[in-house]
Amino acid sequence: MDFPGSPTASVLKRRELIRRTLMNTTLKASPSPLFQRLRVWLGGSYAPYLYIAPFFILFIAFGFYPLAYAFRLSFTEWRGAGEPIFIGLENYTFLLSNSFFWNSIQNSVILWLLIVPVQTLMAVFAASLLSRQLWFRSFFRVVFLIPYLVPLVAIAQIWLILFDKNFGAINTVLQSFGIEPIGWLTTGTWSKPTMALMVFWKGAGFAVLIMLAAIQNIPQEIYESASLDGASGFQQFFRITIPLMRRSIVFFMIISTLGILQMFAEPYVLTQGGPYNSTVTAGFALFRYTRNLDLGTGSANSFLLMLIVVVLSIVMLRMLRDKEAS
Secondary structure, eight states: OOOTTOOOHHHHHHHHHHHHHHHHHHHHTOOOHHHHHHHHHTTSOSHHHHHHHHHHHHHIIIIIHHHHHHHHHTTEEOOSSSOOEEOTTHHHHHHHTOHHHHHHHHHHHHHHHHHHHHHHHHHHHHHHHHTSOOTTHHHHHHHHHHHHHSOHHHHHHHHHHHTOTTTOHHHHHHHHTTOOOOOTTTSHHHHHHHHHHHHHHHHHHHHHHHHHHHHHTSOHHHHHHHHHTTOOHHHHIIIIIHHHTHHHHHHHHHHHHHHHHTOOHHHHHHTTTOSTTTTOOHHHHHHHHHHTTOHHHHHHHHHHHHHHHHHHHHHHHHHHHHHHHO
């Protein structure tokens, strides 16, 4: 006996037929064992990997592929047209025996010695002062950061005006004391210190910012305990502040080393690499090869620079690790 509203036998048979049809369709459309294993290996869902897929696609297209292509070009002779000619290690042997390449490395090392050690010490000292309760502390924080925010080309133009041999403000002041004008940007003796001073001034704010963040992460309880034990401010600075900032200092030195080896805009705007290649940095030498369409040598130059940076970074990190272990 059928109750009102209950399905009839024909309706039930029709529902059962639809259910079996759907089951057969699902079984026929089930993925292969390979895709099933892949889905299990990925954690049972493709969705997270689809979300991060755009990053990897862009990285492969604009990061990995150009790097791999440049590495391939470093073993060829190519002028930008035609088919690259494979020449093996000739580009690398040419650079390693070329005085122009080693002169660019030497100039970069001199600039590093003129900039990084002094800038690091200045940044640590300035950050230590700015971390204390001083009058106009916020004002000085902004003053240190302003040069870093100014475009490099604008600063270079200011430097050209200040250090011009004939009409520059610096030589005008020196002449008032009876000192002969100095070719700050036209002599090999003064061109590197003048450019180093510009790089130092522009990067000082960034260095102070990193060191200030490192100092503010040091617990104040350590300083309070040291004060109770009778440690002076001088002892606290060299025995607490500096050791606890060691990681930040090494990080800053690594990125500064990378920046100096890649330096291009500064010598390009100030001196065009002159006088007599005295301000040709490693990055500017790479530009000259590519500007002359010697793309194979330029690619080899870039990978030699990358090797130098990797070796220096490993050495600095090893020194940091050994120091912390001892």
